[in-house]
Amino acid sequence: MESVTTELSSLLTNQSSSKSCPTVDTTVENTLFGCFYILVFFLALNGNSLALWIFSHQRGSSSPANIFLIHLAVADLSYVIILPLRATYHLTGGHWPFGEVPCRVAGFLFYVNMYASLYFLACVAGDRYLAVVHAVRSLKIRRARYAHIISFSLWALVTVSMAPLLVTHQTAEVDGVTVCLQLYREKASRKALISLAVAFTPPFLATLSCYLLIICSLHRGSRLEPALKLKALRTIGLVMLIYVVCFLPYHMSRATFILGYNHPDVSCKTRRGLSLANRLTSSLTCLNGTLDPLIYLFGAEKFRGTLMRLFCKDSTGMSGATSGDLKGTHESSVSAKSEF
Template sequence: MEMQDTNASEETGLCLLSEDYKQIYLPLTYSIIFVLGLPLNGAVLWLSWRQTKRWSCATIYLVNLMVADLLYVLTLPFLIVTYSLGDWWPFGELLCRLVRFLFYTNLYGSILLLTCISVHRFLGVCHPLRSLPYRTRRHALRGAAATWALVVLQLLPTLGFSHTDYIHGQMVCYDMTGQENFDQFFAYSMVLTLSGFVLPSLVILVCYSLMVRSLAKPAETLVGAGTTIRAKSIRTILLVCSLFALCFVPFHVSRSFYITLRFLMSQDCRLLTVASAAYKVWRPLVSMSCCLNPVLYFLSVGKNGVRLFRKLRHDKVGEHPAGGERGRARGGQIWAVSR
């Protein structure tokens, strides 16, 4: 939940903002994300676990991305209940801090992991031979571990800023912080936006610009970049750019604009109302990345995902009494040939 606008307005002498729409809009959008995100991310993790070959570098990054999504999706029922009850938080202080922390962990963890995937794809397309020593599973594991460590370190302050409080006798859970700490939160938020969003976005932009220039060359001039690699690279560029355009960019622009107005103590009630509504509309939509990230996995694995589904389906038939040992053998044979 965002900083309570009713309470903040009374303390600072600003506008009294109506947020009745949140009781319908937020539970609805969070419910849709939960219904879609839980099975999609769960399916990706299950398929990755069941695949027989060793995980590639891209799969390592994508599995970590699904883990971040799943951790956040599992917190959505708490938010659905809270907003359905009119911002009343009945789950206590610890869960309040944890839910807020996991939201930002998912957000900035997703951005950094997408950056790792983009850099990995850039090296494979633009420097396929020179980058071979760096495009290994060991480096991918180290990159994923470093990403988690960096994200946790960046977001530790959110555990202190977010907390519960009583407003008009009702317990609420601050997403930002109380009015007394808002100046410190504003400075921290700007630094986090720069380090967690702007800089990774610039890295992705540079990587994709160089990739597009390289992929635009005739196929015969690209060393080691066959049709499959070109197709995967193009799909990755399109999907990641869509994720940023639909989820990350609007959220950070609206959020930065909103908290800047709050920091400057703007007296323009109409502008403040629009900024507040824009931020609260885009806040759940940034979580749509939890539903779109699994698509990146299936685009990355390509036909291997279909083959794995086919293998698992035949395994299920083989385990059925009517299938017997013949069904299991046939499923295994198909997988051996298809792989």
């Protein structure tokens, strides 16, 4: 992750040095991107704010998965707040009117959210694996205290890795307008490939492996009823969908962009396509902020119960909201019913 940040330089030189291939953002593209960010902003802000509100009104000690999901919601909200800036950037024709510091913060929060989300989803997958496959043996290590330590350690790691973005010049004048180099203008350096691999591959493979092992365990037979197994598989599918839709396209596109953009044999049309793909997949990463609340909604019976009490004004009131693991499977088959 560290070299991702160091490769975002004042930049544009390599891309704009291509005499016959100027970077052109069409009005239609900018309008679509701007409207997209506005829509995602409202959906993600409401979804994650509601999730945190429900988390805060659940009583009792939190489970590890619950804690990881809370941090995931915080990561989403930290990025959601800068989406209006990205929307404005597009709706003003690719002009950044906010100055140097907001540009740095926008890039910083973009990467912090993306990689914090990746690692918190991996933590949730690891906790689910322990709870389902090693339910009894994992009791000693599946504790809230350890989940807090892991979560704050991940925040520290991601924040320190992305910190250079806050002290590096990130705006430039191009064709009479100010551009924020953090928005699709990253330097196409091959050294960034190492950062992409280190930042994305470990959490992706960890999540995939944990869920495959869970699926195998459910297939071999478990104490869960068939209907609960189906719910578990749907939750796993939703988490993997977030990876496939939000994160995998961006990292594949970035790798292709880095390898191909400055190659001497690449045509202007191909470079234009690579740049557009980079912009499109970058915008897809923010969709995780709208999809993550679905994990809580469809993967956690207790979360749904609290939500129903909130909107249906159940006679028991909000005080009847149950506490515990929003997304997990408890150590017994009875409590497992409310976790998938």
